[in-house]
Amino acid sequence: MEFYQLIEQRESVRNYDPERKVSDKVLGRILNAGRLAPSASNRQPWTFVLVSSNEKLKEVKACYQRSWFQDAPHILVVVGDKSKSWVRPYDGYNSIETDLAIAMDHMILAAENEGIGTCWIIAFDYEKLAKAIGLKKEEVIYCITPLGYPREGYQKKGNKIRKPLEEVVRFI
Ligand SMILES: Cc1cc2nc3c(=O)[nH]c(=O)nc-3n(C[C@H](O)[C@H](O)[C@H](O)COP(=O)(O)O)c2cc1C
Numbered sequence: 001m002e003f004y005q006l007i008e009q010r011e012s013v014r015n016y017d018p019e020r021k022v023s024d025k026v027l028g029r030i031l032n033a034g035r036l037a038p039s040a041s042n043r044q045p046w047t048f049v050l051v052s053s054n055e056k057l058k059e060v061k062a063c064y065q066r067s068w069f070q071d072a073p074h075i076l077v078v079v080g081d082k083s084k085s086w087v088r089p090y091d092g093y094n095s096i097e098t099d100l101a102i103a104m105d106h107m108i109l110a111a112e113n114e115g116i117g118t119c120w121i122i123a124f125d126y127e128k129l130a131k132a133i134g135l136k137k138e139e140v141i142y143c144i145t146p147l148g149y150p151r152e153g154y155q156k157k158g159n160k161i162r163k164p165l166e167e168v169v170r171f172i
Pocket residue numbers: 010011012013119120121122123124160
């Protein structure tokens with residue numbers, strides 16, 4: 001799909017078809033888009049945890065109790081390791097969140113290109129999710145998204161509510 005059109009049409013999907021799993025091939029392409037993302041000093045401090053088994057999905061879905069979330073056939077959890085990400089020497093700023101956000105956005109846009117719906121989620125119960133995925137001591141969860149086909153007949157809203165360009169750009 002044409003890149004600007006893809007950005008224009010992507011929107012958060014909160015309506016998934018629970019019966020329609022995404023093929024391994026398509027999932028692989030989406031995950032690979034995350035792998036190819038840039039990161040500070042190319043540290044790639046991430047792990048992409050893809051939850052697809054019904055048993056694990058049940059456990060993971062308890063971390064975010066919205067009815068639409070319960071329908072997702074896959075959940076992607078973006079995990080980082082702070083000990084592996086780049087740290088700015090003079091003030092200790094750690095690039096982990098930026099690195100993970102870029103990887104997540106690559107996968108979100110790749111999913112859109114495949115006709116797969118996504119929705120960034122950070123308002124989940126951290127402890128529940130950490131336990132469900134067996135998070136390691138050195139790891140942090142940054143964000144999650146369902147991956148799934150929107151239900152048949154689902155209509156995109158198609159009205160991006162965004163500030164005008166003049167308001168968010170400053171030319172100096
Ligand atoms: C960092 C981040 C966190 C978000 N967390 C949530 C969330 O916890 N639950 C939710 O339903 N949507 C969440 N969203 C989705 C936003 O509400 C949504 O992207 C925004 O309203 C713009 O709408 P659009 O994605 O349809 O363009 C999040 C988005 C981002 C970027």
